Amino acid sequence: MQAPFLFKAISADLIAAFAREGEHIGPASVSEIIVTAFGFWTAKLAREYETPFIVVAVPTTHPELPAHLHLRWVIERIKKLLKVDEWKAQKLASITLDLVRKFGLRIDMHSVLFDEHLEHSRTKILKALHDPDFPPAQASVAIGAGVLPWPETSLAARLELIGQDLNFAEVVSRDTTYLWNRPPRDLREVDSVYLDRVDMRDNKPFSAELGLGFSLVKPYAGVGRKPSQNYQLFAPILHYRATPNKWRTSGIVSTTYYETDRVARGGHSLADMIGAPLMSLPRVHVCPACMAVFAPRIAPHRCKESGPHALHLVEILQTRFDTGHTVFTAKEMLADARPPRGRSGDTVTQEALEEFLHAYRGSLALRAFEGTWKLMHKPAIKLKASATPEASAPHAGA
Ligand SMILES: [Zn+2]
Incomplete structure (x- = not known):
């Protein structure tokens, strides 16, 4: 966990801010105050849970409310640690919360929900984040609090969810498609895969959105361009509606990544961001028997026996x-x-x-x-029991 490194940077700022208020504290106390803002009793507990702290720039395309921080608990913790009165503790707590938000320190909720290695502590982290005095603003926190149902968590199951969305199985069947798990958060074309919000009305979830944490990539040749210069990027999201109390994908958005133009303007190629050629990513297939969308490298596909071929x-x-x-x-x-x-x-x-x-x-x-x-038209889906090895894909990436 990169928390010690992140905490070191924010700690220095917080120590300086407290000193300006005439309060002198050490790094250990600062860590305790910071984790309290996220609802943890102690920094030791946050470490034990392997809490995935990250620093995220404030998103521009999907402005969202800052994640809820536990103001009351921070005030109490400061009073205890610094032996100051209520008024002073309130002031220091508000300085702390402002700094945490300005710094962009938060918990990687998609990692908490979906990463296999956090399965043991998933519910504990979500429980810490939930403040019983406030309705949850994040879908993940609402899930942990039992207010929203759990979505599928494994990558293979999340991938399968999108097969029934619009004509997505057809889209995947027609061209080579790759699965890009955890694309960079600052890649705005797909930043909605990290959406995490819930709209509570009368103490009940009215609607919610949760990005699935992965993107799909299709090399795409635009007019006058060679393949692999442009890419179609898909950002699948789960939507929740109170009736029928279910998560489902709908209206998967796709955008084009004009790689040549972006690189010319000092941007990154996809391969740079992936850290490997595009074709090294897992290929996505459509099962010719049941039409499920799957990636053999993520999990072998098990066909459902009942239903038409x-x-x-x-x-x-x-x-x-x-x-x-x-x-x-x-x-x-x-x-x-x-x-x-x-x-x-x-x-x-x-x-x-x-x-x-x-x-x-x-x-x-x-x-x-x-x-x-x-x-409405002739079905264009291309179902073939394909034996094409992944390495012979026509698009070799960058
Ligand atoms: Zn199948």
Whole structure:
């Protein structure tokens, strides 16, 4: 944990600020006061939990409220440590909180929620951060307080979540796509993957947003440019709505990173930021049987057995489009001479077919109209049991 280094820098400022108020304290006491601002009883406890402290510049594109700090606790701790009266303690506490905010010191909540090595202390850190006297402002803190449901935490499960968003499975199936876990926070094209906020109304969560902590990258050739000069970056976010009390992804935003232009203006290439060529990142695939989005290098894909075989279903839909049979019901599909078949060659129930068409309607180019399905265009998803080794990808990065 880099905390001792971060604390050293902010401690010097805080010691100087306290000295201006006529109070002299040492680094050990300063550490105790700082961790109290985040809700920890002692600095030792914060260390034991491996609390991931970071320094973050105030975001410009997604202005957010500063993370809640425990003012009352800091006042009490200062009174105890410095033997000063309430008035003086209040003044010193407000100096402390201002400095912590100005410095940008905070806890890396995405690391707390999602990093495997913090699994043992995840709930303890979140519990410390929650101030029972205030409604949570961060989704992560609300999750720890039991106000919001837990989202999927493993990277593989978070990646799978996005497959049903819009036409995302189709997008991934068409071109080489890479998974970039934990992109830099100051990369504004994808800084929303670190969103962490909740809107509380009447003591209940009304809505919340939580970035998934990873980005997807597609080498993209713009007009007059070679591939690998521009990249399409996707920033997936979870949205929470009180009804039906669930997290889900919706409307994944993508932006273009004009690498040549950025480098020419003194910016970084993606490879610089990744610290390795782009193609060294895990490749993302779409399962030709169940259409789940997965990255074999993160976790092997386990296909769900029930449901229609996606590759077969897409062929049927493409034929329907070519022959002008674009409006139909699931029941009619199953009554066809060539009905969709199940993943293990068995028959598919109407319920399973409906469920699948609904889940992947975006990628299958379908729209629902009063109990019928309509093909909006020919499905463009490219499902192939691809054996292409990752190293032979056409885009070699920078
Ligand atoms: Zn599958």
